[in-house]
Amino acid sequence: MATSDILGLFTTPEQYQLAQQQAQQAQAIQYANLDPMARANYGTFRAGQRLGGAIGGALGGQDPQLQMISMRQQLASQLDQNDPASFMKVAQLAAQSGDPQFAMAIADAGRQMQAGMATARKATAEAEKAELTIKQEKDFRDELSKLVDPTEEDIVRVATKYGSSDKVLSIIQTSITKAKDRQERLDIANERVQARLDIEKDKIQAQKDRDLDRATTQKERDEAQRKFDERMKQADRDSREALAKIVGSLKQPPAPTLTTIQNPENPSETITVDARIYQGGGKNAAGVIGLGKPSAAQEKATLLKTQMGKDLDFAITELTDITKEGGLIDQSTGSGAGRLVDLGAGFFGQATKGAIAIGQLEPVADLALKMVPRFEGPQSDKDTKSYKEAAGQLANPTLPTKIRKEAGKTVLRLMKERKNQFVTKELASEGVGASPASNPSSGQTSKGTKFQVLPD
Numbered sequence: 001m002a003t004s005d006i007l008g009l010f011t012t013p014e015q016y017q018l019a020q021q022q023a024q025q026a027q028a029i030q031y032a033n034l035d036p037m038a039r040a041n042y043g044t045f046r047a048g049q050r051l052g053g054a055i056g057g058a059l060g061g062q063d064p065q066l067q068m069i070s071m072r073q074q075l076a077s078q079l080d081q082n083d084p085a086s087f088m089k090v091a092q093l094a095a096q097s098g099d100p101q102f103a104m105a106i107a108d109a110g111r112q113m114q115a116g117m118a119t120a121r122k123a124t125a126e127a128e129k130a131e132l133t134i135k136q137e138k139d140f141r142d143e144l145s146k147l148v149d150p151t152e153e154d155i156v157r158v159a160t161k162y163g164s165s166d167k168v169l170s171i172i173q174t175s176i177t178k179a180k181d182r183q184e185r186l187d188i189a190n191e192r193v194q195a196r197l198d199i200e201k202d203k204i205q206a207q208k209d210r211d212l213d214r215a216t217t218q219k220e221r222d223e224a225q226r227k228f229d230e231r232m233k234q235a236d237r238d239s240r241e242a243l244a245k246i247v248g249s250l251k252q253p254p255a256p257t258l259t260t261i262q263n264p265e266n267p268s269e270t271i272t273v274d275a276r277i278y279q280g281g282g283k284n285a286a287g288v289i290g291l292g293k294p295s296a297a298q299e300k301a302t303l304l305k306t307q308m309g310k311d312l313d314f315a316i317t318e319l320t321d322i323t324k325e326g327g328l329i330d331q332s333t334g335s336g337a338g339r340l341v342d343l344g345a346g347f348f349g350q351a352t353k354g355a356i357a358i359g360q361l362e363p364v365a366d367l368a369l370k371m372v373p374r375f376e377g378p379q380s381d382k383d384t385k386s387y388k389e390a391a392g393q394l395a396n397p398t399l400p401t402k403i404r405k406e407a408g409k410t411v412l413r414l415m416k417e418r419k420n421q422f423v424t425k426e427l428a429s430e431g432v433g434a435s436p437a438s439n440p441s442s443g444q445t446s447k448g449t450k451f452q453v454l455p456d
Contacts, residue, residue, distance in 0.1 A: 065351045069185040072102050079106075098328065100318050101363045111307070129245075131406070167320070189246040196240040204231040260292040270298075306429050312371060312415060312422055318364045319412040323405055332357035334401035342397065358397045365394040368411050370425075373418040387414060 069242040075094055087110025094103035100277030143158050211224035257275040265282030270292030278287030322328040333342055342355040368391035372384060390407040393399055415422070 037278060056329065064353055064356055068099060068356070071097060072099065077100070081113075084110045084117065086110075087113065095318065095321075098360065100360050104363045104367070105316075186247060190243060193239055193243050193246070196242075197235060198234045200238075201232065204228060204235060207231070248330075251408065301427065308371060308422065308424050308427065311367060312419060315367050315371070316412065316415050319368070319408055319415065322361060323365060323408040323412060328357045328361050329401050329405045329408060332361060332395075332401065332404075333397040334399065334404070336398045339397045354397070358395055361395040365391055368394065368415075371415075371422045373421045373423075375415055387411065393450075 014356050019266060072094070074222060075090050075097075078086065078090050078093075087106050091103040091110065093109040094100075094106060146237050205228075208224055208228040211227065212221055213222055215221045258272055259275045259278075260270050260272050263269045263271045263282055264280065269283075271283050272289040272292045274287045274289060276287075278285070281288070331353060333339055333352070338354055342358075346355065372387060387410075392411045393404050393407040394411070395403065
């Protein structure tokens with residue numbers, strides 16, 4: 001938002017003075033239509049107004065509304081369109097000068113600029129990520145080419161070093177296909193071993209027959225039978241050993257069971273783990289494949305929580321200022337009669353100090369109503385209602401200032417005591433602070449270590 005756009009949201013000193021002149025012209029037209037007696041009374045009233053204005057000007061007094069408009073224009077001139085921090089600085093100065101409405105408008109503009117810059121940085125980061133992906137793919141293929149007779153474990157190790165979780169999953173899928181191929185190869189090898197065994201047994205049987213034909217005594221026949229039995233047993237042993245060697249050559253370590261979980265050492269990020277061997281710990285622990293990619297819902301919730309934290313800190317600062325002795329609440333209108341006076345002054349284009357203070361309190365009350373603490377227990381609905389009522393009383397000009405000040409202190413106390421329990425409607429819609437049914441589901445590794453599986 002440009003400086004001119006921000007100023008366009010508010011009346012400039014020249015516009016304010018022009019409005020005053022137009023109001024005086026309208027009054028002059030009405031005066032021309034009055035009867036003689038009414039003209040005389042009105043003339044006396046106007047003379048008193050001019051006299052009061054002259055005396056006030058001589059004593060250095062200024063129109064409060066004109067003074068506020070001039071200060072806004074002066075603060076807006078300090079904005080740097082390329083530096084969101086300058087907006088936050090001006091917002092702080094506006095808040096310190098007793099103008100929270102302008103402070104919030106400037107802060108919102110600064111956040112919009114910050115969001116725009118973040119979008120641009122994200123686009124740049126995505127482009128850089130694409131370039132990095134190409135480089136990682138090349139490095140991945142180069143290191144794979146250096147492996148001699150690599151096992152599945154070797155391939156997964158290289159993939160986790162250079163590839164993403166998707167790459168690892170793709171490799172695991174490939175390993176499943178390879179497992180089917182290994183089984184087919186094993187079946188073929190088993191058939192070949194069995195065929196060789198049958199041939200060998202036929203040879204042994206033929207040898208036995210020849211030995212029996214040559215035997216002339218019972219002792220020689222018994223020796224032929226003994227050699228036959230021994231040769232058959234040896235053939236079976238040789239067959240089993242050959243099959244065992246083939247199975248060993250085809251055997252590969254089991255594929256990892258990949259699961260994305262919340263990093264116990266940093267809840268703001270996720271990690272992808274092999275649930276078979278993971279036993280707890282952060283991204284450097286055994287069984288951790290690598291960092292997981294947060295879902296779009298997680299990223300949005302993180303941004304909303306960060307923004308709410310900033311808004312909460314700002315609200316606490318404002319509530320502390322307005323509830324102190326001599327603060328905005330004490331300066332504001334605090335009765336029905338006072339409100340009528342404010343309305344009467346407004347009819348003539350004037351603003352009382354009490355009305356100006358009420359205008360400055362309204363954005364603070366609105367901000368408090370946007371955020372509600374997440375009360376629990378049987379009294380939760382009642383407590384929420386009480387909080388909203390207290391926040392709604394802050395800028396009510398018909399209530400005594402003492403009541404509104406106590407309401408402000410109640411809201412301030414709850415914000416400080418339950419700072420980590422606040423939630424906005426946007427956060428609730430993303431499932432943050434909702435019912436336990438929307439919480440991440442739990443899981444357990446083969447070692448018995450419990451973890452929480454994050455939603456997609």
